[in-house]
Amino acid sequence: MSTIYELTVEAVEAGDVITYHPVRLANALGITDVNRLAIEVNTALSKALVTIYPHDPLAQVILGDPQMLVMDDRGRIYIGRYHNGRPSLLRLYDPASGSAQRLLLFGTTGAGKSTAGQIILAAMKRSGIAVIYGDLKGGQSAPEAYGQTGHGSDGNVAWRVTTQEGVMAQLRTTWLTMMDRQERYSRMGRSKFLKDRPDPLIYQIIDEANRLLEKGAPYRDEATFYIKDIGRTGRSLGVGIGLFAQAGHLEEMGGSDTLRAMLKEGEVILLRWTSSMMKQLVTDGLLPAGMVLSPIPKYAGEVDLVSQFDEEHDDDDLPGTQGTAYNVNGRYPSSKMRFWNIGSAMPTEGLDPMILDLYGPGAPAEIEEAAWDLIGDAYGQRLDGIEAYRAMFPEPEEDEDGEGGGGGGRKKKSGGGIRAASPVPASMPTESKPRSRTIRDRVQAVLDAHDDPLDALQILELVNADGDRPVKLGSVRNALTTLKG
Template sequence: MESATPTRPNTAASTKSARPAPTRSPCPASAPSDNPPAAPHPAKEDTPVTTEPITAHAFGTVWTEQAARYELGRSARYEHARSIHRRVKLERAVYGAATLGITITPQSETLWQSHLAAATAAAGSLAWLWRKGQGRARLARLHQDLQRTLPLSRRQPLTSPTCFNPGTPWWEIADAIGWGLTMTATAPVSRARQLPTPPAASTDAATQPKALQLAPTTYEEDRAYRWAAARATGTTRLTHVTRYQHGLPDFHGIVVAEAGEAVPDLNPTALAAVFDFPPGSVVLEPIPNSGPGRKHLIAAPTALARRAQADDDPMHRLWNAKVSHPKGAAPGMILADYRTEPNRIALRVTAPDDQLIQLNQKKIARAFDYKDTSLVMVETDGLGDGLISLYRTHPLLNVREATAADLTMAPDGTIALGQQPDGRIGRIPLYDPQMGAITDLFVGAPGAGKSVTLLHVIAAERISGIVSIVADAQDGMSLPEVDGRVFHFGKGIAATAATLAAAVDLGKYRESVSAENGWGSFEIGNPWPLVNVTLDELNRILSADATVPRPFRKWVTGLVGDTQSTGRKLGLGIRFAAQSIHLADLGDKDRIRANAKNGTVWLGRTNSSTTQHMARDGVLPPGVEIAPIPRYFGTGEGSAINAAFEGKEAQHGPITAGMANIINGGSLFTNRTWFARKENKTYPHLIDLMESHDIPWLTEQEVIVFGVSYQRWLAFAEALLAGEGEEGIQEAVDAHQGVVKEQSAFLGDDEDDDQPSASSIKDRILDVLANGPMALKDVRKRLADEFAAGSVNNAMGELHNIDGLVTVVSRGVYQLTQ
């Protein structure tokens, strides 16, 4: 019977005959697959070799023809000589046993069954031979099948006469012995596997290279076989062959020359011809720290085909010409993939292994001929991956209203605040289950949608059972909807400060109880509810140009810092909201500004690049750029410039209220808050959402602590605002049950005001340059009353070299980059 493993052709009858040199026709050219190609990367020479079987694949005419020739020649596959020798020995042993049996069996009349079995086997063998010969065109194959039937077909005619001849004549014994000797000498079954013989094959095994003495059974072995069989490769050997991906023809290996010789430098055509690959898809490279006797071979036909396909793709051509070019919008960045949608083209971008991702929104918009930068959105992870979205029309023109389900806090502490440009929901946290209460910063110019966003957040707190303590320094005009709908709402500057002071006392109460019980963390509802303090229009108190007295501003600044330091472990979060923010707005306290951003930064449309920088500074990784929010949605390409050129009035699109860049945990995404319809100067839908659930309250003891503290500190704040001095303040305190005197430590002394931090110098420089380019000497003159000339020079150098906010226009003249 046929073996499942094809053997090696051989023309000699003896088992010790030499192995002929194989021809190249039976070997497949490669074994590619339909999987998408992957760009290969060089591997070390000690990479372990895998052993996948070779599979045929239709990859062009060449691959199909070579695979067909391989299938036709499977019966001529080579087999090791030791295996053939073992088979011949086994076959001869069978003949020896059969000879003894057919010598003894005919002499016994009771063993007629053996004669019947021999006759049946012979008849079956002839029937099998007849069936195999039907329609067969290859004479060599028919000869091969005939040779396998010889042991049975020859033995039956010789043993048949013994069934009818009585006695034991000498010729019966001689006949059996002669048959056994003939079969043992020829071993016809084993020899049948050696046909046909390869044409013009050499039989001198000593002259064959070592790589050709074994049959290639895997793709890796076939690559080494082809290299050794090629004339151009000489006596070199291909070792450590490793495929980059199973099913693809791409591979790499190490070419080794004989001792004392160098690996020859073959041209691309000769290298490709060795494996029958397209020219240019095989390269031979030197190995670092290795001599000329070893080189790294890389064969990547699918990668070459992929590059050719990319060159034919319009998007890749545009990317290579205008974006990734050395002078392009994003030099060196790689377009890994892209997909198109009805209103969007999404570009997946990666950075080279030795670079960080760098994507500039304005430059990319310019490269793709976009006049409206808001239609080009960029997201990166700050390391090596990025996503560019090109929109036909702005996807956030229309968003729906919020539902109670949107504003219900999920187990991870987040709520759905709006929609992102790609259709995903924008989520922000109200609480961090791992870290505790958080501190948020909401910044936006008038009309940016900051108040509507805060109303959604406060409504979410009421729906989710979070106690909301709110204060509005603009006499309650920014958030009138929350009046009477939250646990506490303070209106005005004094009420805002008193609300913050009472929240500090509430935290101290929780701190004392926690210390008594040995608690080191906070758990919602055990025993206290989560509290979030929202302070809106805080810039009316903390900004440098605020009309409040300096002692009042310093007092509030101290309260802010104290709340941030202790609130996280006490379930007391705080949220700042202002129209602008930088160090000067927070009393030159770097710690306060940093703590204000350990939660979420909601950065809407701002009026200055200074505010934008201060809000994002320290929370975004290098290379992540933030796109400013425009006032209006675009109405057409270059409409404002065209209108100015033609002397016409520019047409504005809808206002972008509610749009913001949200930063959380180092990640950045663009979001637009849910739509809110205004009627009678309020938002009825948001009011309905708040009133759909009961107002969460503090515990009974906490209500007393907060209420008493608020009344005390309200009197203190009003007296401090009136500028009545220490005597007037003390009288106000005594009149309201005596505010704790140690709280006056928050007033501090005035020595700190004479020593502003270095960072505040940068803020003032940015404020000055916001009006346009200015010479350094003029900047020093403008700030002469506040800072020394040397301090201004040093701060300007840091802004130019480190922060990158300032660029040099001409000698000694600076301007903002944005």
């Protein structure tokens, strides 16, 4: 039998609200597997729709063709579906206002954040969006989201890093790109971002963002500044931001109310949570007040008691619910959706060919050439780690007469002009040697070797003649500002 039953429930009196407990409701209806029930309520909580399925309707959510991931003309991507087969859509761009979005993907460990993330990243590649991706799990989260090695090269994202220093370099790069657009667009007399005319939509994505923003994290304050500013200013410049995190750990989300307020306006997707996480999300206002969401169990199917004397019992694993979520800003916020079930059934050695297929072949969209000079080498050479960090945050020189505050590179508030050097946190790992000399060292060497005054272009030429890796004018300028006493 495959009959589907649909019940409409209404509050008895005006002003009454419907509350429910899915397990109790299932019990009352004589249903042993709560996943066969879908319960949706309207925002006023005065009406509910209860659908009873013969089987878990979200057990198999298959993406027919990766081409379906391409963003539609209203700026939305198709990330999965609801119990009733309707598409679950995530907005990346609003063509009417020309704005990029802020994305938040929350869930406890193993809930499916990184896998959902791969669906989003693949959709971004297919939609011509330039993705700057940081994976703070050392590159384990989404190995198929490998980055380009340089301009025009093959890759599934434009730039991937796997360290906190790399993410900081990315944040500053994204921020500089945004500043460059602001200046260029205002010169063009343009008030709105128009996708691909001429610049691509850009997204800065950080997986395991909690590691960057949690208390005691080495770059917490600086990261908060950049994320906040990109979130605030990037919208209308075609620069979006996406954070994937275990929300419970974001307790003080960079310790900033502004950041929290900004994220509240974002597109929130909530995967399986823990009770402490839910409390946090509600207190932080990340979920609309009064929103009732029935919990997502860890396993699908009937969880029954088994006596130790029951010898017939087969110990089959229950299917998991990974990728099941609430798309809080979607069309049906109180209805469970499930992300596409992606990847090979069995883990593969190396990159999963089925996930690679999602991205499709070829080079991804990149940050526009107009910004390359300004943003410099960390992006140009797709650096990571301390090398990327040093390229973007050259250490300020201590004054010769000792007036440099005694702590060259100590923590101080960032956010100055475009080329101002930003702070190097006190906890910066100074022992770890960069693979090669920093650009600042090389510029210094050129200056030391020449008594005559040199302009930036001459310095650039001399630095590039020193046999080390090639650098851009922007990086030389960046280094010069920190070398001036």
